Amino acid sequence: MNDTGHDDGGFLDAVKRAASRLRDDEARRAPPEFVAGFRIVRRIGEGGMGVVYEAEQEQPRRRVALKLLRCASSSASLRRFEREGKALARLQHPGIAAVHAAGTCATPAGEQPFLAMEFVDGEPIDRWLDRRGASHDLRLRLFADVCDAVHHAHQKGVIHRDLKPSNVFVDQDGRARVLDFGVARLLDDEDDGAERQTIAGQLVGTPAYMSPEQVAADPSAVDVRSDVWSLGVILYQLLSGRLPIDVDGRTTADVLRAIAEQEPRRLGTIAPDCRGDVETIVHQALARDPARRYPSADALARDMRHFLAHEPIAARPPSRAYLWSRFVRRNRALVVAGAVAVLALIGGTIVAVVQMVEAQAQTAHAKGVNAWFDTLLTFADPNENGRVDITLREAIERAADRIDKLVTTPEVEASVRLMVGHAFRSYGDLDRARDHLEKCLRLRRERFASPSDELAEACNALALLYERVGRQRDSVSLYEDAGRQYLELHGRLDQRHARALVNAGGALVQLGDLDGAEARIRAGVDLLRESNPDHAWLGTFLAHLANVERRRGRFDEAERCMRETLAIYARTDYADHPYAAIVRRNLGGLLAESKRFADAEVEFREALRIMRARHGEQHEWTLQAWRDLVAILRSQGREDDARATEADATAARAGK
Template sequence: MANVPLTPERLARMQECFERALELEDSALAAYLRDLQTEDADLAMRLRGLLDAHAQTGSGFESPVSLEFPEDEGVDSWIGRTVGVYEITRRIGVGGMGAVYAAARNDDQFRKRVAIKLLRAQTVSESAVRRFRRERQILATLEHPHIAALLDGGVTGDGHPFFAMEYVEGEPLTTYCDTRALSITERLELFRQVCSAVQFAHQSLVVHRDLKPANILVNADGQVKLLDFGIASLLPSALDGAEEETLTRAGARALTPGYASPEQLLGLPIGTRSDVYSLGVVLYELLCGKRPFQSRSGDAVPARPSGAITAERLTQLSERSSDRARMRVAGDLDAIVLKALRTEPERRYGSAEELSADINNHLTGRPVSARPDSMGYRVGKFVRRRRAESVAVALTLVSIVGGSVVAIRQERAANRERVRAEAEGKRAAEVTAFLTTMLGAANPGAFGRDVKVREVLDSASISANALARQPALESEIRMIIGGTYLALGEFPLAEAQYRLAVHAQQRRGSAGGRGEALALSQLSMAKEFQGQFAAADTLLRAADTLFTRHGFVDDEQRISHLDARARILSSIGDTKGAEPIFIEALALQRRQVPANDSSIAASYTNLAVVQSDLGNNRSAETLMVAAVAAARRAYGTSHPHVAAILSPLASIQERAGLPARAESTYRETIAMRRALLGDDHPDLAWTMHNFADFLMTKERYAESVAWSRQVLAMRGKSMKDEHPLIPASMSVLGRSLDGLDSLDAGERWLRESLAIRKSVYPPGHFLIASSEGQVGAHLALRGRYASAESMLLKSEQQLVAARGDGAPIVVDARTRLVKLYQRWGKPDSVRVWQERMARSAKGS
C-alpha cells in the first residue's frame, strides 16, 4: 500500500492519535489501533511505527518510571547519596529521561543549593558519553538571566550521567500566570523573557527540544528561568561531521508529545524552528488555558486562540467579559500564534527573536508580520496608535471628542467618492488599475522584505506625475494618496498631494469646479492638522465660494463642509461665528433619513462645546446628554465611541459648576475605557489626564499628582514622548506639585514638558506658547517676577496670534498675568489686564 502524503492535516491528526495512544492501557490500545486500521490504514501504520520507536528507547517521552527511580520517594536510594561534590537531600520529580533532586555541596567550601538531574544509565552508550561531555562544555557557556545555569556535570560511578543546575524556586509559567490572574499583556511580557532565553541558546547553536511550561519556571521576582537545557541537542555546525548524524537522530528522542513539533514526532532532523513551534504551543496555552489540539479531533490547524477562550477562562485572564477577551486576542495574537504553529517549518517564524519582535509590535500597536501586509491594515494600525496625537494637533473641538467625528466623516466622504467613481465607470477602472500597480510595486525586489506604507506612497506620488494629461484621474489619485499620508501623520506630504490635486482640477476649467472645492477642503484639513488655522480658514473660504457656485453632491458632503468651517472658526477664536454653522449642520443631520445616530452624536457634541465656550454651560450639558443618548442608540450602553462622548460631557459639567456630576462622569468614562480598551490605551490616558486637570483646578493636588503619574507610567509603552499627552500630563503634574509647594520637582516637569513641545512642534505653535506661560507662572511663584513677566507676555501674544483674542487658552494666559502683577504689587498693571479681559468677553 502506497503511503498517503503527509499533509498538514495528517501531521496534526498523527500527533493527536499519538498522544491518545500513550494514555491507553495495553488492551485499550490494541482496540484503538484496530479501529484506526479500519478507518485509516496508513495512519495506523505510521502510529505503530512511532509507538515501536517509543517502546524501544523507553526514554524518549514522558513514560512510566523504571526501578532506577522508584515511584515511592521513601524508598529512593538516591536520597542521601553523594554525586560529585553534592549531597542529595530530596527528590523534586521524575520524568522519562531520569529524575531531578535537590542537593547541596558537601565539600565545606560553601553551602549552595543545586538541582541534580540524573539520566538513566541504560540510555547511555560510549559515543553518547563523549557527546554528553561535549554538550556539557557548550551548555556551560549559556550564561543568560533567564536560563538556569549549568554549574557542573559528570558521570557517577555506576554509570549515571548527571547535571548540576542552578536551583530555581518557582512555579511553571502557566501556573504562575493563572494563579495570579495576570492580564494578557503581562503574560506576553513574561513570554518574551522566554523567547529571549531561547534565542540566546539558538545563537549558541543549542536547540532545547523540550519547551513546555514545566521547564519554564517563574520565580518570586517575576523572572523567568528556562530549565532542562541539559538534554538539549546541538545544531550541526556545533559538532564535527563524525558526530553530526548521530546527534541529529538522537535529537528526535527527547520530547513531550503535546508540545513537540511535527518534525520531532516524525523523527526528522530538527532546527531552531522546532523550538519556535513549541513556543507557539506554550503561548496558545498561556492565552487559552489548553493546548492547541487538546480538545479537537482531526483538524488541520488549531482553533484560533480568540475562539478557544471560554467563559471559565476569563477570571484567570483578569477580563470582565468573554467578548472583550476575544477582541483582545483576535487579529494580531491569533495570527502570531498560528504562524508559530505552522506544520511546515519554513512557514513559521525564522527565530524566537522574530516571534518576540512580532509580539512587541502587537503590544506597541504596530503592524505584525504575521498579518497580511495590506496597506489598509498598516494604515489602520498607525491611526489607532496615533489617533489622539493627530487629532490633538489638529483642533480643539475634535480633540475633546477623541477623534471619532473626523474618522466617521472621512469614511463617509471616501465611500461617497467611491460610489461616484463606480458610476463613472471608465475612470473607476483607471483608478483601480493605478492603485493595483501602486500596491503591486510593494514587492521584496523593489523595496526589500519589510515594505512600509510610506515607501509605497512615495513611489505612487512619483508615478502620479505621469497622469498630467488626465487631470481628473490625477486629482482623484492625489486625493487618495494625500488621505493616506494624512492618516499616517505625514501632514506636509499630505498637503503637497492635496495642493497638486487642486492644480489638476484647476486645469480642467469649469468642469473641475466641484472637484476643486473638494480638493481645497482636503488641503484645508492638512493645514488644520498642522495647527495653521488662518491658512486653513482662507482655503475653506475659497472652497465655500466654489461649493456655492457648483453645489454639493449631497447633504452629507454639505454637513462635512459646515463642520469643517465651524471647527476652523472656533480654532481661530471666532466661537460666535462657529455657533450658527454648527446649528445648521445639526439641523441638516437631524433631517437625514434614515437617522444616523453616530453622526448626530458628533454634531451635538460639537455644538455643545461651542455653547460651553460661549458660557452657556447648562444648555451645553443638555446637548451633551442628547449626544450620549444618540451614541448609545448607535453603539450600545458601553462602547469606545460612547466613552468618547462621555469625556467632553464631564468637561462641560465641570465648566457648568457641577463638580460632583463631572467627577462621576470622569470616573464612569475611566471605568468604561479601562474595561473596553485595557490599562495602557491612550484613550484611557486622555480621560485620566482630563480628570487630573479637573482635580488640580479643585486644588486636590495630591490626587491630581497620582492620576498624572498613572498617565506618565505609559510613557515609552503605549505612548512615546512626542505623543501630545505626555507633555500635557507633565504640565499638570508640574503645576500640581507647585500646589503642594514641591517647587523644584514642579519646575523640572514643566521645563521637560516645554522641551518636548519645542522638539515636536514648529516655532510659534500655541502648545509651545502655552507651556512657556506655565513656566512663567511657576517663576512668579518663586518670586522671579521680571523673568516671569517676559515669558508670560510672549506667551499671551503668541496665543492671541494662533487662537484668537477670545479663545479660552488666551483667557488663561491673561489670568496668569493678572496673578503675576498681584504678587508683584503692581495694581495698575492688574487693572490694565482685567479691563482687557472684560472687553474681550464682551466682544469689543
C-alpha cells in the first residue's frame, strides 16, 4: 500500500511494462558484428541490466556468452555489473559457468562494459527433467549437484539472490550449471555496506523465488539461508510442477504479500508420493524462520543424498525408532543377525521394526511393494505366529517364499526381489541372494529397454553378488554394462558411471589384472574429482586405488591414497563410518609392513574404536580389530600391554 492507501501492485506492473518497452526499442537495434574481439552470433537473452549474446572468440577458439551492459544503465546497475564480474572471478566449480574476460569496449551505441562467460549449451533444469520424464530420484540427485555449486559460491562469499529454474541449466553432458550472478551479493565487498543502504526498500530477485526476508527488502537480513529458501522453491517445483505459494494471476504486490504472510503448501498435498522424508527435506528448506532452515546448501544436499541412500536425514529428529526404520530400508545394510540384536537396538519387538518399515515405505516404494511389507509384518507378528523371539531374518525368509503369490506386476516383483536379494547377501545366504537378484535382472531386462536406471541398478546389484561368490569375470561384465547405461543416460560425469568403473576395477584386482584395474579406477577417480570432489565416494574410490598401489609395491602412493581417503571421510561425515575403520586397518597393516609400528598402532586403535561403536563387541570385524591391536603391540615387544588388551577384549565380549 502507498501513503494514500491505494494498492501499488498496478503501479509496479505498469513500471515493468514501461521498462519492457524500452528494452524492446533497444532490441530492435541491430547488434554489432564484433565486440572486444568477439564475433556476435545471435542474441540469446536479456535482463534489466543488459543483453546477452552467443559469440565466438578467436584466441582461444571457443563459444562464449557475451553480456553487454546497457549504455543508459544507472550507476547502481554499473556497480552490480562489476560485482557480477568480481563474483564470477572467485568461483571455480564444475557446476558454475566460468568467466573468461571482462572489461569495456566501444560499440555503435557507445562505450559499454562487457562480461565474456562460458557458454552453456543446454536448457533449464525443469524443462530438461520433464522432457525425460525423470524419476524423483534423478531429480533429487541432479538437484543435490546444484546445491553443491551454490554451496561453493557461499564458501567464496557470494550469495546468488536470484536462484530459479531459468538460472540453472543442464548441459549436454547432463551436468547442472548455475548461471547469472547479476544480482549476487559479495559478503566481503568493501562497497557492500553502501550498496545495502542504496537498495534498502528495493527488491532484488524474482518474486516467486524470493525468501520472506528478501521480500522485506532488508538487505542486511539476507544471508546464505535466503538462497536455501530459493533452492527449496525450485526443488518443490521440480517434484510437483507447482510453486509452494501460488502466484498465478497475481500482481507483484500480491505475490510479495503472499510470500511474506503465507505458509508454503505442503508438498504431499500436491505430490502424494513425496510424503515422508522428501516432504520433510523440502519444508525444512522452506522454513519461514531462517534459523529453522538448513544452515547451508551443503546441508540440504547431504540430506537429499542421505534419503537416496536410505539413510537417516537430519531434517527429522533422529529418534531411535526413526533411525532404525531408515537402517532397515537401506538395502545393503540389513545386517542384524537375530532378535537379540534387534531388541538391543530399538528396545522393542520385531513387530515394531516392521511397522516402522511399512510406514516409511510409502515414500520410496509403490503400493505393490507395500503389500509385500504387509506380509512381512504378518510373519513377524507374535500374535500371528505364536512366537515372540522371531528374528528379522526369519520373517524375511518366510515372506520371500510368498513373493510369487503376493506381487501382481513384474515391476513390483523385481523391486521386491532386489530388496530381498540385498538382504540375503548381507546375511551371507549367497545362494538365496543369487536366486533373487538373477530373477530381478531377468524381469527388468524383459520390462525395461537398455539403457535404463532400473536395469543398471539390477546389473550393479548382481555384480556385487557375483564378485562375492568368486565370479569376477561375470561381475566385471555386469559392472561395465551398468556403467555404460549410466553414461548413456546421464553423461560421463554421472557419479554412478564413475562408481561402476571403480567397482569393475576392484573385481579386476581379484583377477590379477592390475593394469585393467588401475585404468578403470583412475578413470573413476578423475571423473569424480571433476564432477564432485567433495563427495565421500571419492574417498572410497581412492581406497580402491590404494589397494592397487599396494599390490604393485608402491607403498608411498598407497599410503597417500589412504590418507586422502581419511581426509575426505572427515569432511563428509564418514570419519566414524565402518568404511573409515576398514581404511584405517589397511593403513595400519601397510605401516606395520614398513616397521612403523607406533604409527600403525594409532590406526588400529582408531579402527577398533569405530568398530566397537558401530558394530558392537560380538561382530567379527570388531574381533579382528582387537586381534590387530594385540598383534601390533607384540610387534613392539610390549607383551604385558598385549595380554592386558586381550583381557579387555574378553571382558568386552562378555559385557563386563
